[in-house]
Amino acid sequence: MDLTKLKRESLCVQAGWQPKNGEARVLPVFQSTTFKYDDTEQMADLFDLKASGYFYTRLQNPTNDAVASKIAALEGGVAGMLTSSGQAANFYSIFNICESGDHFIATNDIYGGTFNLFGVTLKKLGIECTFVDSECSDEELEAAFRPNTKCVFGETLSNPGCKVFDIERFANMAHKHGVPLIVDNTFATPINCRPFEWGADIVTHSTTKYMDGHATAVGGAIVDSGNFDWEAHADKFPGLCQPDESYHGLAYTKAFGKMAFITKATAQLMRDLGSIQSPQNAFLLNLGLETLHLRMPQHCKNAQAVAEYLENHPKVAWVNYCGLKGNKYYELGQKYVPNGSCGVMAFGLKGTREQAIQFMDSLDMICIVTHVADARTCVLHPASHTHRQLSEEQLKAAGIASDLIRLSVGIENVQDIIADIEQALEKI
Ligand SMILES: *Cc1c(COP(=O)(O)O)cnc(C)c1O
8 A cells, every 4th residue: 555645634644654563653753863874885875965864863864754754745745854943944945946146026925934034034145035915916926027036935825814825826927937836835734725736836834833733843844846847947946956066066956856856955955054853843743743634624613613703793893714705815715725724814803903902811711822823722913923023014015904813713612712702802
């Protein structure tokens, strides 16, 4: 039985760690920085990328590799890697393609941390990002491309605006210009959407969110579909297609074919920048992944009920959840996340910003935390928390009204969630 061909629910439980005779049934934590060899030659081949194997955990570790291959299997990709955080995953996904003097395009509704990384920090490295509205016209999107554009980036479901990204449209446009589409699939997870099926080339994750699902470990992941033909646009991607002097003149595309992208990101970026996930965190992430297929439908079911409750409440001004009929993103949601989007929604109250804060402070079971997408229902006010660094103008461009409350619906009993919201609404 080919275990990589299992259905998603089975992959959550079974993919990744496949023990040999007499080995631990459950994925062990390889809490070791280093690995032992019998002779010098074997180790030398590993250093030259002539053989695959483990020698130092900054490059690869068996616990991490098992979890990365589970995530790759869930996304339907050819290879994956773990990173220390979602930030590192998104940074590596861009930096593995772009060098100083290059340019890329991203939608402006992405997570605040990613927005800063792309707009401020990458700029300091000489990589420029043009932000476009995810609903811009084809002409506007065309106009954002330059001769030195190397990739396009978007989020399946934007954090915190909960907009649905038209993956197919952006993939077609990226491919027309000979560049890959990278999609941050954190909120949808491969249970609800597999961006590769719509033409995306590379997927990233903050595994900190639903994949871990219990708010225990910060982490990230990158998965490559193996579909993008770097060699067909070799002039654009010298880092992948031309010899790497730091590996004795090896060219990743020629030496590793479909594995080129992840091999380069591991052998070069992880070697030099070192944003590894600790094996202990990878172990926790794997436990989360084992129930991802059970938790996601429950998050969606609860969120749908909460969204409908809020929509009908006289004190609520607006709700953005793509599962609501009549929502601006309902049609796109039906296309990309037909079984439900996730537990996260955004809404605003009638009344002042102070009343919004009073509402949040009046919640009992639901806590205010800088987190989303775990088992516990929580709230956050992005304008005064995660997106504090953004100007009023940038907030508006990112679709974050200053009254926007981000609610992450958990997997408790939905009647208790609604009852808590109700008693807090009564206090304002
Ligand atoms: C949280 C988040 C990130 C950043 O991930 P960390 O694990 O916090 O570094 C990136 N993208 C999205 C969509 C997120 O929600």
